[in-house]
Structures are given as C-alpha cells and as structure tokens.
Amino acid sequence: MSVTVRIPTPIRRVTNGEDRVAVDAETLQGVIQAMEDQYPGVKARLCDDQGEIRNFVNIYINGEDVRFLEGLGSSTKSGDEISIVPAVAGG
Amino acid sequence: MSHVKSLRCRGCGSDYPVEPLNVCEFCFGPLEVSYDYDSIARSVTRESIEKGPATMWRYDDFLPVDRKDAVDMGTGFTPLVRAKNLGRMLGLDRLYIKNDAVNPTYSFKDRPVSVTTTKALEFEFEVLACVSTGNLMGSVAAHGARAGMKTIVFFPASLEKGKIVGAAVYGPTLVALEGTYDDANRFCSELADNNRWAFVNINMRPYYAEGSKTLGYEVVEQLGWKAPDHCVVPAASGELHTKIWKGIQEMTDVGLIDRANTKMHLAQPEGSSPIVEAFRMGSKQVRPVKPDTIAKSLAIGNPAAGPFALETLAATGGTAVAALEEEIEEGIRLLAETEGIFTETAGGVVISGLRRLVNEGKIGRDEVTVAYVTGNGFKTIEVVEGNVRPVHSAPNLDSFEAAMEAHGA
Structure with missing residues (x-):
C-alpha cells in the first residue's frame, strides 16, 4: 500500500488526466519528488523557485493542513491520503 | 455592454478565456476578471451612472455581465448613513455607516x-x-x-x-x-x-468576487463622487477588503474621480484573526489558524485572499485590527443604540475595530470615515438575546406601575 494523492483539475493535464496518483514516500517532500519523477512538471506547479509550497496551494494530509504539521517535512505513511487544494474565496 | 478582456492570474499574469475557471494551472494563483478600461472610460460618465437603476446594476460597465441579463432582486445602492451619534461618542465628525444589512437576503x-x-x-x-x-x-x-x-x-x-x-x-x-x-x-x-x-x-x-467592488463605487458616488479618507471593512477571506479598494481605484482609473487616498483598514475577531496577525508581524504571508469566535461569518482560519488584503493594507496605509471577543456584542449594541442599525456579529467586529482605530490615533476627527456593516442582526440574535429583560405586567395600571418600579425603570 502507498500514499494516495488526489489531483485537482488544474494539474491533471500534467498527470495525463489521472485524478489519483499513488506514490511511496516518507515525507511530503518525498511525495512531491516521487510525483515529479512520474509526471515531470508537477513540482514547479506546487512549489516556488525556493522549493517552498506556493502561496496559493493548500496541501492536506488526511484532512489536516500541512502548515499545522511540519510543512514539507510532514511525515507520510502507507494509507495516507493527500489533497492538493487551491485557495477558495470566502463564504 | 461588457468590457471584459479575459481572466488573468493574480499570481503570474497568465491569461485565460472567460470560462468557469478559478485557478491558474501554472502557479495555482486565483484568476481575476480583466477589463478594457479605455473602453469603460469611453462609455461611462457620472451622469450615465446616475441615470441607472437604484441598485448595484447601475455600475454594470464594471461588471462581467450586462444588467439586461441580471438575476436581480434589487440588490445594492443601500443607504450610506451619516452617523452623528456614534461619531460624537467616538470623536469623529464625519463618520458614515454603509448599511449593507438591508439587501434582499440581508447581507452584502x-x-x-x-x-x-x-x-x-x-x-x-x-x-x-x-x-x-x-x-x-x-x-x-x-x-x-x-x-x-x-x-x-x-x-x-x-x-x-x-x-x-x-x-x-x-x-x-x-x-x-x-x-x-x-x-x-x-x-x-x-x-x-x-x-x-x-x-x-x-x-x-x-465573477463572484467582482460583485463586491460595487460597495466601493456606491460609497464614492454617495459621498458626492469623492473617495473617503478611511474605510473599515470586516475580513474573513480578505476578498471584500481587496475588492472595495479595487472598486475605488477603478473609479480613478476611468476618470470618474481624480484621486483616492483612502486608507483601507480591516477588522477581524480576535478568535479568527490570521490576517491581523500577519500584519502585526510584517509578514506577506498568512499563517492559518483554527478559528474560535462568536463571529461565525468571519470564522475563516485559512483566508484565501489574505496575501492580497496585506498588499492592500500596505498600499493604502491601512491598519488591521482585532476586536476582542467580548467587544463584539458591545459593538453590536453600540451601533444599535446610537444609530438604530442592527448588525450581526461581523458588524460588531467592525464597530469595535473602528473604536480601536480611533483610540490608536489612526483616524483623525475631521476625516471622512466609512464603516461597512455587511450583515443583519436578525441572523445572529443568539449573541444579544441575553440582554432581553422585559417588564412583565398584567394589562392593568396597578400591575404595570408595580412592575415598572420593581424593574427600576
């Protein structure tokens, strides 16, 4: 079993239309790198030139915002679900 | 007619067609409607706007749809009320309340x-x-x-x-x-x-975000085609604060007013104040929080337009203030008891925030100040119902007089 990443519409073009990608990695950083290896171009969309998560990208591990965890260093394990969600206007 | 050119990414500037799209596929930035301002400038005048309907749709040249197609219930062109009583209490001679609590569904x-x-x-x-x-x-x-x-x-x-x-x-x-x-x-x-x-x-x-710009146009027109010196705006995602400023700026861009030196302030409840926190730290990024506030309409811990609100604060010299939780109800009652306007918790946050800005010397006595009240008090009566203590009496004079005396009224 591996980590499942749910892919939002704006980057499905890079993932050949896949809306879910499975990778093996122990940190979020590793997850993004593994996705990049599989689908080149993913990382540039999620991270800026310094390698940090872009301003408008929200990433959640099992529903928890990674900014409440360890950011890119957050640990991931088999069975985790990762969501990548663009910021949304108010309600 | 519509003067829309494209959707444009607020992060990297990439252009997209006018479709139901909200995110840039290169940088994930939010998309925003982009207009041909020369074309707008050629088609609008103060007079043409004044001849329009007494709704937000008088500004349809600045919106991504035509008013002939509008799904309209009479929204907008809400009262800008001169608040002399509240102004006197706070030490402001030219205070106005933009009362947007009286729209068809009672909010902006x-x-x-x-x-x-x-x-x-x-x-x-x-x-x-x-x-x-x-x-x-x-x-x-x-x-x-x-x-x-x-x-x-x-x-x-x-x-x-x-x-x-x-x-x-x-x-x-x-x-x-x-x-x-x-x-x-x-x-x-x-x-x-x-x-x-x-x-x-x-x-x-x-498209959604564009509608909020009309709160900027209206205030300018209602002040006699002048931008106010200060606006105080409630903030949850931060989008409203940014869009009111965009509206005011657009009026200068197309020559309807000469200049706008408005300081755009924003107010959040202490229990959900990530934008205020970032402002205090001098940060350009907003660190999300877990909201815990009675102002539920403002309880967004991860504000999508937070970075833009911070830019607007910096560009206009505005200040971000937090209202203490116990001040929110006070703010609601203060507005009701001085001006007869019943607002929900977000308005209580704005009035408390306004008081704080005055106390901190951010707003001068003779400066034109507009406080935005964006939601109706009947939506959050739980917050103020603790103050309801009626005099109980039988419908006769003796009972009434005794009850009044017991009540201390």
Whole structure:
C-alpha cells in the first residue's frame, strides 16, 4: 500500500488526466519528488523557485493542513491520503 | 455592454478565456476578471451612472455581465448613513455607516451572488452551489430560486439557526458538514472538481468576487463622487477588503474621480484573526489558524485572499485590527443604540475595530470615515438575546406601575 494523492483539475493535464496518483514516500517532500519523477512538471506547479509550497496551494494530509504539521517535512505513511487544494474565496 | 478582456492570474499574469475557471494551472494563483478600461472610460460618465437603476446594476460597465441579463432582486445602492451619534461618542465628525444589512437576503453577499448567478445562467449551469459561513448560502438559495436553478449549499453544522433557517426557506438542498468552515472548504473544493455545478465561490470565484467592488463605487458616488479618507471593512477571506479598494481605484482609473487616498483598514475577531496577525508581524504571508469566535461569518482560519488584503493594507496605509471577543456584542449594541442599525456579529467586529482605530490615533476627527456593516442582526440574535429583560405586567395600571418600579425603570 502507498500514499494516495488526489489531483485537482488544474494539474491533471500534467498527470495525463489521472485524478489519483499513488506514490511511496516518507515525507511530503518525498511525495512531491516521487510525483515529479512520474509526471515531470508537477513540482514547479506546487512549489516556488525556493522549493517552498506556493502561496496559493493548500496541501492536506488526511484532512489536516500541512502548515499545522511540519510543512514539507510532514511525515507520510502507507494509507495516507493527500489533497492538493487551491485557495477558495470566502463564504 | 461588457468590457471584459479575459481572466488573468493574480499570481503570474497568465491569461485565460472567460470560462468557469478559478485557478491558474501554472502557479495555482486565483484568476481575476480583466477589463478594457479605455473602453469603460469611453462609455461611462457620472451622469450615465446616475441615470441607472437604484441598485448595484447601475455600475454594470464594471461588471462581467450586462444588467439586461441580471438575476436581480434589487440588490445594492443601500443607504450610506451619516452617523452623528456614534461619531460624537467616538470623536469623529464625519463618520458614515454603509448599511449593507438591508439587501434582499440581508447581507452584502447578494452583490457577488447576483453577478455569479447571472454568469452561471450564461454558462448554462443548472445547479448553483456554495460553501458558506452563513450569509452566502441564504443569498445563493434565494438567487437560485429566482433563476429557476437547483441549489445545494454546504456549511459547517455549528452555524447560527437564523442563517440555516434563512437559507432553508428558499428550498435548497442543505448539507451540514462536521468541522470548521476551512474543513468544509477543502471538501467542497474537491467536490467542485467532480460535478458540473456553478460553485459560486470556487469555479465561479472570479465573477463572484467582482460583485463586491460595487460597495466601493456606491460609497464614492454617495459621498458626492469623492473617495473617503478611511474605510473599515470586516475580513474573513480578505476578498471584500481587496475588492472595495479595487472598486475605488477603478473609479480613478476611468476618470470618474481624480484621486483616492483612502486608507483601507480591516477588522477581524480576535478568535479568527490570521490576517491581523500577519500584519502585526510584517509578514506577506498568512499563517492559518483554527478559528474560535462568536463571529461565525468571519470564522475563516485559512483566508484565501489574505496575501492580497496585506498588499492592500500596505498600499493604502491601512491598519488591521482585532476586536476582542467580548467587544463584539458591545459593538453590536453600540451601533444599535446610537444609530438604530442592527448588525450581526461581523458588524460588531467592525464597530469595535473602528473604536480601536480611533483610540490608536489612526483616524483623525475631521476625516471622512466609512464603516461597512455587511450583515443583519436578525441572523445572529443568539449573541444579544441575553440582554432581553422585559417588564412583565398584567394589562392593568396597578400591575404595570408595580412592575415598572420593581424593574427600576
């Protein structure tokens, strides 16, 4: 079993239309790198030139915002679900 | 006629066609409607606007849809009330309240939703949806009903009863989600990817956000075509603060007014104040928080437009202030008792924030100041019902006089 990443519409073009990608990695950083290896171009969309998560990208591990965890260093394990969600206007 | 050129990314400037799209596929930045301002400048004058309807649709040259197509319930052109009593208490000679609590569904949300519903029909959507902290869902349900669309609204289950009932009456599918608004938001963003719905604040966000600009135009026109010196705006996602400023700037861009030196202040409740926190730290980025506030309409811990609100604060010399939780109810009562305007908790935050700005010397006595009241007090009566202590009397004089004496009235 591996980590499942749910892919939002704006980057499905890079993932050949896949809306879910499975990778093996122990940190979020590793997850993004593994996705990049599989689908080149993913990382540039999620991270800026310094390698940090872009301003408008929200990433959640099992529903928890990674900014409440360890950011890119957050640990991931088999069975985790990762969501990548663009910021949304108010309600 | 519409003067729209494209959708443009606010992050990297990439252009996109005018479609139900909200996110840049290169940098994930939010998309915004981009206009041909030369064309707008050629077609609008103060007189042409003044001849328009007494609604937000008098400014349709600045909106992404034409007023002839508008799904309109008479939203906007709400009163700008001179607040002499409250001003006297606070030490302000030229204080105004923009009372947007009197829109068709009793909040400013009718502005963005009127625009979005119109655009959703143009895109031939059959379902109108939203994720809401309360005010938005009432507006979406009402506009959807009027447009003959199916509506589905998502909200955190802990919302005030008035907001839930006030949306339910229009006949939407109501979905109460466990957790916070931010949890609901994350879920709905993923849901929006898999359904052909017009999700007003997700895939329709660029059009939605434009409606709030009309709160800037109206104040300028109502002040006699002058920009105020100060605006005090409630902030949840930070979008309203940014869009009011965009509206005021556009009026200078097309030559309707000469200049705007408005300081754009924003107010958040202490229990959900990530933008204020970032402002205090001098940060350009907002660190999300877990909201814990009675001002549920402002309980967004991860504000999508936070970075833009910080830019607006910096560009205009505005200040971000937090209202203490116990000050929110005080702010509601102060506005009601001095000006006869009953606002919900977000308005209480604004009035408390205004008082704080005056005490900190950020607003001068003779400066024109506009405080935005964006939602109606009947939506959050729980917060003030503790003060209701009627005199109980039988309907006769003896009983009445005795009861009044016992009450100390």
